Amino acid sequence: MVSACLAALLATLAVVTALAGAAPASSSVDPGSAQSPIDLRRSQITFVNHLPAIRFSYPRKADVTLNNTGSPGEESTVRAEVPAGAASITLSGTRYTLQQFHWHTPSEHEINGHRSAMEMHLVHGASDGSLLVIGVLIEQGRANRVLEPIFADLPAAAGETRPVAGVRIDDLLPDDVSSYRYTGSLTTPPFTEGVQWIVLAHPITLSKHQIHAFQALFEEGNSREVQPLNGRKVLSDAGRHNHGDRD
Ligand SMILES: [Zn+2]
Known part of the structure; x- marks a missing residue:
């Protein structure tokens, strides 16, 4: 295929x-000159002490529907669809509702050229149609209990769906949500631009077994290559803990 x-x-x-x-x-x-993903290189990032705070209204538990999207190549993934209005964030006075989250392997964003084992994207939309995606890098490590009900039985066939009850959305992200923020695009066709990206500086972990469960479904990977920055500004509040760590 x-x-x-x-x-x-x-x-x-x-x-x-x-x-x-x-x-x-x-x-x-x-498709445009402000595309995603990008390599988040320290030398090209503007570090600041504070960025506008993200207010999370993620529920303790939500019932999601897994969907193996079945498209070829980088478009294929397993998507967890979230009931309308169940979870949202507020940033600078705008409310963005969580629509779905999904995974890529290897990671799409890089940090100083490093690609993580996987990346999770939480796709949010505002009432005016604008999109905001929170990207979470995933490294191999301890098993992820929050994602285990999903990764224990990923829908393997294209088009297959499976309901998963009681996913602890409020526990999906790392405790420290310092981030890299820039304006980019969808990483799958039609690569629409104007997407606000918030890539968290701290990864979460999945066990080797959990990562393999996903990679077994997408053996050739489902990630887009990094795209040129083309003069865009990347802001981060993640630099304050590691001054002197230059690479
Ligand atoms: Zn994605």
Whole structure:
């Protein structure tokens, strides 16, 4: 399926290149200049003492529906769909409702060129349609009890769904939510820009077994490569604890 998909992509690129004539193909196929994910390089980050606080209204327990999205390549994932209005955050006076969370392997964002084993994306939307995604890097370590009811039985087949009751949404994130913030895009087609990204500086862990359970479903990975920063500003409140740790 992947090679057929690649062939189709190459055919599309060939057509686009032909249509573009002497113009560089990238001007026709480039989805934009403010894309995600990115490599969060220390030298390109503006560290500040305080960023606007995120107020979390995540519930103690929520019933989610897992959905193996079944699309090819980087679009495929297992998504946990959250009931409308069950969870939200407020940032700078705007309320963003948690719509779904899902995973990528390996991580999409990098920190100083380091890719984590996985990354979780919590996708939030405001009433005006604007999107805010919280990215959480996942390293191999202790088993994750909050995610165990999900990872113990991931829907393996494309299109398969499974309800999971009582997921402790309020315990999904690390205690320290210092972060890197920038404006980027969706990491899957149509790569829509104007997405607010909050990538947490501190990872959560999954056990080797839990990570393998996900990777077994997406053996070739389901992550987009990092995209150029193109002069965008990345703000962070994560630098204050590790002055002198320069790399
Ligand atoms: Zn994602």
